[in-house]
């Protein structure tokens with residue numbers, strides 16, 4: 001199973017947008033995919049058209065010793081399932097202050113046979129929730145915009161992930177960086193890319209996500225750019241990014257997972273995500 005945390009300690013870098021669209025790309029390619037919203041601000045939950053859930057149906061229940069993921073009612077969207085966040089996560093944070101409180105989510109998802117991929121959306125801060133995501137995950141994706149503060153936040157996030165790997169979760173791989181909201185008209189993109197490549201080498205993904213209005217539109221049924229604007233650059237870029245990510249973190253699953261036939265007309269013009277490049 002792919003378990004991926006999407007993190008950057010800096011806000012507004014495309015974490016939620018990347019979580020939704022990577023999950024959609026995986027889901028539409030045949031991966032049974034669950035998104036867990038661990039951001040108390042619940043933007044992902046809202047962006048996929050879900051109302052504030054009762055606390056018993058929220059991601060806070062992963063912190064209940066009586067429950068695991070399979071006891072919880074996930075919400076179905078067109079391409080993936082969602083375990084929504086609740087504003088109660090903010091209130092509960094004060095009580096989750098023991099060292100062992102970073103282990104809840106790892107234990108809760110251990111028995112999740114229904115999914116090929118679980119993606120965590122996290123808040124722009126080091127909280128007990130983002131630490132739970134890192135402790136539960138095998139991989140981390142750090143979306144970064146080509147600007148000073150997001151890159152700095154991204155580097156701090158890399159250090160946090162490496163600390164978690166050293167102290168709490170030896171199965172966690174070093175993170176990958178994904179450039180988001182790239183505006184080709186701005187010259188400094190190349191400089192930031194060269195800087196990160198110089199420091200982190202091939203942990204910086206080749207795929208980039210360009211600025212695209214198609215990515216800021218939300219739909220009540222949780223359908224994504226792949227359904228409502230399949231020809232857009234947003235659909236193309238996230239299909240490419242999902243394809244590269246799978247080759248990086250789960251090459252064995254690419255061969256194993258049954259995929260939808262490329263000529264299935266319901267899949268739109270981007271066909272298989274492995275055929276874009």
Ligand SMILES: Nc1ncnc2c1ncn2[C@@H]1O[C@H](COP(=O)(O)OP(=O)(O)OP(=O)(O)O)[C@@H](O)[C@H]1O
Nearest residue numbers: 011012013014015016017124181210211212215216
């Ligand atoms: N490639 C893109 N093109 C255009 N707009 C984008 C793109 N990616 C994200 N956005 C917009 O930028 C804003 C921030 O994106 P998003 O919410 O995904 O970031 P975030 O890192 O999750 O933020 P937060 O730290 O607040 O959780 C949103 O309004 C989103 O619609």
Ligand SMILES: [Mg+2]
Nearest residue numbers: 015016039043
């Ligand atoms: Mg967000």
